[in-house]
Amino acid sequence: MTVFKAYIKVLLKSKFTILLYTVMLVVFGILNMQMNDTGMNYTSSKADVLIINDDENKGVTKSLIDYISSNSNIIEIENDKEKISDALFYRDVNFIINIPKNFRTDFLEGKNPQIEIQRTNDYPSYLAYNLLSKYIETAGYYLEFINDENQIIKNTEETLKTNTNVEISSKLDNDGLSKAKTFFNFSNYTMLSGCIFIICLLMTVFNNEKISKRTIISSTNYKALNRKLMISNGLFAITLWLIYVILSFIILRKQMLSFHGLLYIINLFVFTLTTLSISFLLGKITNNKEAINGMVNVIALGSSFLCGSFVPIEYLPKFVVNIAHLLPSYWFIISNGKISTLESFNFETLKPILFNMTILIIFIIIFTIISNIITKYKRKIA
Amino acid sequence: MFTHNLKYSLKILFKNKTLIFWTFAFPIILGVFFYLAFSNIEKTETFSSIPIAVIENDTWNNSLTYKETIKVLSDKNNEDRIFKTTYIKTEKEGQKLLNEDNIVGYLIIDDTPKIIIKKNGTSETIFKQVIDEIQEKEKTIENLVQIEISKNKEENIEMIYNQVITKVMNLSIEENIKDVSSSKLSYVVIEYYTLIAMSCLYSGTLAMCMVNKCLANMSSNGKRVSVSSISKGKLILGSLISSYIAAIIGLALLLIFTTLILKVDFGSHFALIILLSLVGTLSGLSLGTFTSVICKSNENTKIGIIIAITMLGCFLSGMMGITMKYIIDKNVPIINKINPASMITDGFYSLYYYEGLERYIFNIISLLIFSFILLFISYLNLRRQSYDSI
Numbered sequence: 001m002t003v004f005k006a007y008i009k010v011l012l013k014s015k016f017t018i019l020l021y022t023v024m025l026v027v028f029g030i031l032n033m034q035m036n037d038t039g040m041n042y043t044s045s046k047a048d049v050l051i052i053n054d055d056e057n058k059g060v061t062k063s064l065i066d067y068i069s070s071n072s073n074i075i076e077i078e079n080d081k082e083k084i085s086d087a088l089f090y091r092d093v094n095f096i097i098n099i100p101k102n103f104r105t106d107f108l109e110g111k112n113p114q115i116e117i118q119r120t121n122d123y124p125s126y127l128a129y130n131l132l133s134k135y136i137e138t139a140g141y142y143l144e145f146i147n148d149e150n151q152i153i154k155n156t157e158e159t160l161k162t163n164t165n166v167e168i169s170s171k172l173d174n175d176g177l178s179k180a181k182t183f184f185n186f187s188n189y190t191m192l193s194g195c196i197f198i199i200c201l202l203m204t205v206f207n208n209e210k211i212s213k214r215t216i217i218s219s220t221n222y223k224a225l226n227r228k229l230m231i232s233n234g235l236f237a238i239t240l241w242l243i244y245v246i247l248s249f250i251i252l253r254k255q256m257l258s259f260h261g262l263l264y265i266i267n268l269f270v271f272t273l274t275t276l277s278i279s280f281l282l283g284k285i286t287n288n289k290e291a292i293n294g295m296v297n298v299i300a301l302g303s304s305f306l307c308g309s310f311v312p313i314e315y316l317p318k319f320v321v322n323i324a325h326l327l328p329s330y331w332f333i334i335s336n337g338k339i340s341t342l343e344s345f346n347f348e349t350l351k352p353i354l355f356n357m358t359i360l361i362i363f364i365i366i367f368t369i370i371s372n373i374i375t376k377y378k379r380k381i382a
Numbered sequence: 383m384f385t386h387n388l389k390y391s392l393k394i395l396f397k398n399k400t401l402i403f404w405t406f407a408f409p410i411i412l413g414v415f416f417y418l419a420f421s422n423i424e425k426t427e428t429f430s431s432i433p434i435a436v437i438e439n440d441t442w443n444n445s446l447t448y449k450e451t452i453k454v455l456s457d458k459n460n461e462d463r464i465f466k467t468t469y470i471k472t473e474k475e476g477q478k479l480l481n482e483d484n485i486v487g488y489l490i491i492d493d494t495p496k497i498i499i500k501k502n503g504t505s506e507t508i509f510k511q512v513i514d515e516i517q518e519k520e521k522t523i524e525n526l527v528q529i530e531i532s533k534n535k536e537e538n539i540e541m542i543y544n545q546v547i548t549k550v551m552n553l554s555i556e557e558n559i560k561d562v563s564s565s566k567l568s569y570v571v572i573e574y575y576t577l578i579a580m581s582c583l584y585s586g587t588l589a590m591c592m593v594n595k596c597l598a599n600m601s602s603n604g605k606r607v608s609v610s611s612i613s614k615g616k617l618i619l620g621s622l623i624s625s626y627i628a629a630i631i632g633l634a635l636l637l638i639f640t641t642l643i644l645k646v647d648f649g650s651h652f653a654l655i656i657l658l659s660l661v662g663t664l665s666g667l668s669l670g671t672f673t674s675v676i677c678k679s680n681e682n683t684k685i686g687i688i689i690a691i692t693m694l695g696c697f698l699s700g701m702m703g704i705t706m707k708y709i710i711d712k713n714v715p716i717i718n719k720i721n722p723a724s725m726i727t728d729g730f731y732s733l734y735y736y737e738g739l740e741r742y743i744f745n746i747i748s749l750l751i752f753s754f755i756l757l758f759i760s761y762l763n764l765r766r767q768s769y770d771s772i
């Protein structure tokens with residue numbers, strides 16, 4: 001209890017820093033969620049298209065525009081060259097179609113007018129390209145055999161109405177679950193930087209030369225002291241975990257009230273304990289407040305970038321993923337991925353997740369043993 | 383005296399390990415992380431073949447159109463390859479492949495074609511679009527044959543059919559669509575540009591650290607300097623120049639690292655890149671001086687303020703999500719017009735993406751104005767500063 005009381009005293013002293021840091025991390029987490037809706041991970045089944053029409057909106061031209069509009073998201077951008085270029089660069093639009101002047105008359109006269117396009121070369125831009133080429137091709141075929149514009153339009157539109165029967169096999173709410181995955185993957189950064197920064201900050205007080213000398217000559221065993229400090233730190237880490245869980249219920253609601261949600265929470269809990277053991281170890285290694293700041297950023301950002309917390313793991317180069325296997329964050333993040341695609345819950349499907357959790361627990365044991373060894377060693381030279 | 387102070391200021395700066403870590407090493411470490419995380423992202427996003435499966439039942443074996451089309455579209459040697467096709471026998475196999483995420487969907491042809499997918503997405507839509515297209519082609523030919531038959535009733539149907547097919551085959555739409563996209567569309571470069579912007583603004587901490595040493599209310603060093611007889615103007619100028627030199631060395635390392643090792647594309651105007659970096663560092667320096675002079679609190683708070691401004695600026699110019707810069711530029715452009723991080727990022731962006739230099743020059747002038755205003759206010763505040771007691 002003595003240790004715990006001292007711990008709380010120190011904690012309250014730096015409450016302002018802790019509060020500021022926690023709020024900042026939570027805000028980052030929320031912002032990241034919102035950004036990802038429009039960011040690079042979002043795959044839409046419709047392309048964002050900008051149509052610049054220099055021709056009259058009549059006849060074939062109108063029909064073409066209508067066809068593309070009904071199959072894509074039309075983006076309106078001011079007709080300014082720089083703004084349009086910016087929009088393409090930042091993927092606000094995937095595809096720009098520039099219909100030239102007199103397109104309709106030239107097309108009907110068989111002059112093959114050229115439509116200029118600009119595209120981003122990703123999947124959505126491919127979709128838009130396909131729509132455009134399909135329309136021009138089909139209308140071109142009819143033009144070879146029919147002279148009447150209305151007949152061409154009618155036949156083309158009729159032909160392009162084809163709709164293949166599609167069946168979606170997964171009964172999961174895939175969008176919601178992957179949103180939850182993004183949210184929990186980001187928690188890797190929040191947990192690591194929050195725990196390491198604050199726990200190390202608090203540990204520097206206990207590691208202070210004068211104070212540690214006093215604790216060393218006392219009758220308390222160093223293992224017991226470490227255990228008590230670990231429990232006190234654990235309470236703090238669990239509070240951080242609770243905040244994150246409550247937040248997940250506020251933001252995600254529906255997805256959290258399911259077995260998937262429960263698994264996400266349990267997975268985060270195991271990871272919280274891992275970060276706790278890492279923080280404790282780092283707190284034992286260094287006593288320099290400025291060094292802590294550097295370490296937090298390198299470790300938290302490093303493992304978040306390498307293990308797929310910011311950028312989905314499928315997008316990372318192979319050698320990076322291989323290195324990531326050595327870091328605890330990797331096992332936490334691939335579990336999140338597994339949870340988001342779970343169709344049924346039985347031992348067979350849960351096995352990989354349990355395996356990853358076991359690895360995290362092994363990490364905890366290793367880190368705890370190392371911190372005890374370091375404490376013992378430092379005690380001797382003190 | 384001036385050179386003496388300059389020399390010692392440099393020595394002080396290079397012996398401050400924390401400062402050197404944050405201004406020299408940290409941006410490089412972050413650059414490595416960016417490289418590891420983002421080097422593959424655009425490759426994955428660029429269109430490559432979509433894995434699908436096809437169930438080879440009797441209908442499939444009899445329908446030449448589907449068989450041939452899918453075969454051509456999955457051909458490894460075809461430049462316009464769309465699919466990577468696995469041929470399977472039963473639906474069960476298809477479901478298994480789908481559950482293991484080995485394919486995006488599979489096709490069964492009974493009376494009409496049917497596609498089974500796991501979830502909605504772009505690849506799935508492309509799959510559907512192609513199957514739609516095959517049906518549409520069939521329908522077009524059917525319609526055209528009907529039209530021809532109604533035109534000349536006497537001729538035999540087979541001949542008309544063949545005529546239509548040859549005519550359709552000879553039509554090409556290639557020349558109707560002209561791709562004029564710029565080849566420089568890699569948006570990941572923005573991450574590295576914000577990194578340089580961050581490094582430029584971080585150099586403010588160097589200036590702040592040095593100015594603090596000249597201020598009587600900040601350090602005992604400052605008190606001693608204040609009572610000495612040397613010119614304060616020369617002293618502060620020497621300190622600022624030394625921090626500018628240190629900052630430029632740090633930035634040069636970062637630029638060399640990003641261009642030579644990480645191979646980031648900065649465009650081809652080498653001299654203009656250097657100019658932008660120099661002006662960018664100047665803006666960071668003036669930010670540091672300004673904070674140091676205006677803010678009357680301890681050194682840690684000042685560092686905190688500079689880092690907070692830098693990080694907020696970088697966040698708004700797209701460091702934590704590239705679209706952020708665009709969202710701000712589009713909706714509240716004024717914010718990025720006064721945000722030095724965004725001016726630096728935008729300067730590099732305009733060198734990389736645009737042909738003309740108007741936008742680049744605008745950014746350089748904005749940065750110079752920004753630096754001048756902050757330095758001028760700092761000058762007014764520092765001028766004739768004296769204490770009766772402190």
